[in-house]
Amino acid sequence: MTWHDDQARRDELYRDPYPLYDRARRAEGLMYVPEFDAWLVARDRDVREVLLRAEDFSSANALLPDIPLSQAALGVLPRGFGPRPTVVSSDGAAHRRHRAPLNRGLSAGRVAALVPYARTCASELVDGFAADGSAELVAAYARQLPGMVVGRLIGLDPADVPAAVHGGYRAEELLFRPLPPEGQLAAAEDVVALQHLLDGYVRDRRAHPRDDMCSAMVAALAPGDDELTLEQRHELVTSLQNLLIAGFLTTSALIGTMLLHLLADRRQWRMLRADPSLAPAAVEEAVRHDTAIQAFRRITTRPVTLAGTKLPAGAAVLVAYGSGNRDEERYERPGEFDITRPGNRQHLAFGYGTHGCPGSQLAREQLRLTLDLFVRRVPELRLDADRPPPRMRPTLIHRSPQDLYVTW
Ligand code: HEM
Numbered sequence: 001m002t003w004h005d006d007q008a009r010r011d012e013l014y015r016d017p018y019p020l021y022d023r024a025r026r027a028e029g030l031m032y033v034p035e036f037d038a039w040l041v042a043r044d045r046d047v048r049e050v051l052l053r054a055e056d057f058s059s060a061n062a063l064l065p066d067i068p069l070s071q072a073a074l075g076v077l078p079r080g081f082g083p084r085p086t087v088v089s090s091d092g093a094a095h096r097r098h099r100a101p102l103n104r105g106l107s108a109g110r111v112a113a114l115v116p117y118a119r120t121c122a123s124e125l126v127d128g129f130a131a132d133g134s135a136e137l138v139a140a141y142a143r144q145l146p147g148m149v150v151g152r153l154i155g156l157d158p159a160d161v162p163a164a165v166h167g168g169y170r171a172e173e174l175l176f177r178p179l180p181p182e183g184q185l186a187a188a189e190d191v192v193a194l195q196h197l198l199d200g201y202v203r204d205r206r207a208h209p210r211d212d213m214c215s216a217m218v219a220a221l222a223p224g225d226d227e228l229t230l231e232q233r234h235e236l237v238t239s240l241q242n243l244l245i246a247g248f249l250t251t252s253a254l255i256g257t258m259l260l261h262l263l264a265d266r267r268q269w270r271m272l273r274a275d276p277s278l279a280p281a282a283v284e285e286a287v288r289h290d291t292a293i294q295a296f297r298r299i300t301t302r303p304v305t306l307a308g309t310k311l312p313a314g315a316a317v318l319v320a321y322g323s324g325n326r327d328e329e330r331y332e333r334p335g336e337f338d339i340t341r342p343g344n345r346q347h348l349a350f351g352y353g354t355h356g357c358p359g360s361q362l363a364r365e366q367l368r369l370t371l372d373l374f375v376r377r378v379p380e381l382r383l384d385a386d387r388p389p390p391r392m393r394p395t396l397i398h399r400s401p402q403d404l405y406v407t408w
Pocket residue numbers: 059062087088089099102150153242243246247248250251254291292293296321348349350351352354355356357358359360362363
């Protein structure tokens with residue numbers, strides 16, 4: 001089989017991993033999946049068990065890239081910052097050190113204080129297309145709002161947000177999409193540019209702290225007020241880049257997927273329109289049914305047994321939140337998107353245990369305000385019947401439609 005055939009097969013699997021998940025949940029023990037180079041953890045209870053046994057299942061490999069980097073890209077990246085372990089890829093005390101400023105900066109109060117800004121941004125984005133009668137919502141809305149919001153959280157100047165968002169998408173492409181060598185080179189250059197932008201903020205906030213997440217991370221990860229060492233800058237830039245990407249690519253992806261499912265089964269959209277108080281339940285169902293982060297990795301720290309399968313130390317497992325969320329032992333008709341489903345808040349879409357998502361409240365607020373806004377401003381929203389049905393991007397990391405053409 002050629003590299004292209006192999007890639008095409010992998011893309012199809014990534015566009016629709018659900019049939020594989022179904023087989024893995026029914027299999028005895030764990031299923032080894034060569035395409036993932038890992039044991040697939042597919043059942044709700046097994047996903048929870050791995051995430052709770054953090055000493056046995058390390059996060060060191062949580063975000064292993066899907067794509068090996070070319071020599072050309074490897075030549076460019078040392079001009080930037082990192083890589084260093086971040087909150088997602090550390091365990092134990094190191095993890096708690098990274099996690100502390102995130103918990104404080106994303107507390108309920110902090111998130112509530114960000115919501116009015118998010119609402120204003122969202123409303124202005126809709127003003128930009130509401131009179132047009134049609135739009136492509138991934139570009140016009142889904143990929144815009146979360147970058148503005150996480151930019152505000154971190155403390156970026158709004159003028160720097162487009163460059164930061166661009167850099168974030170390029171980092172994702174570099175690590176998770178097959179690019180030709182010159183494409184990898186260009187993406188690596190963009191990632192390095194993002195890192196220098198973030199380094200400017202890190203050094204500025206050391207000198208002039210403000211009430212923002214960048215200042216809080218500088219204070220927590222490099223206590224004191226001496227000039228930052230190069231090593232501290234490497235760590236801070238890597239951590240900020242991680243927060244930026246964790247904060248907007250996920251939420252952008254899920255806004256697109258949520259709107260897609262509401263419009264694809266238009267009865268659901270009509271129900272929501274008739275009763276906007278269903279918005280929180282619609283959000284939970286969107287997050288459960290087809291979540292943005294389908295899976296992260298773990299690596300065993302010692303020989304362990306999981307679901308009856310014996311794994312040696314150093315075994316890679318792929319922990320599929322997206323599969324646990326379709327587990328028929330926990331949900332009736334798990335493959336159906338149903339915004340009236342009771343008790344769907346126990347899903348795994350935001351992870352579980354010590355690494356569970358600290359930004360879930362901020363994500364939920366943006367998803368809810370999007371529904372409130374769209375139901376009021378474009379109640380006649382529908383998928384554009386003159387376009388082919390939307391296709392999902394071939395990725396497990398930020399699952400979303402490639403585009404979403406709508407009319408009203
Ligand atoms: C719909 C949007 C989102 C989804 C589906 C999502 C999903 C997740 C998941 C599944 C994890 C667990 C990772 C693991 O088990 O290793 C996680 C962790 C994380 N998320 Fe989110 N997330 C979203 C939005 C956000 C937002 C808005 C932020 C911040 C502004 C954020 C910041 C983080 C961070 C920093 C971690 C790492 C936590 C740790 O390792 O302790 N996420 N997220």
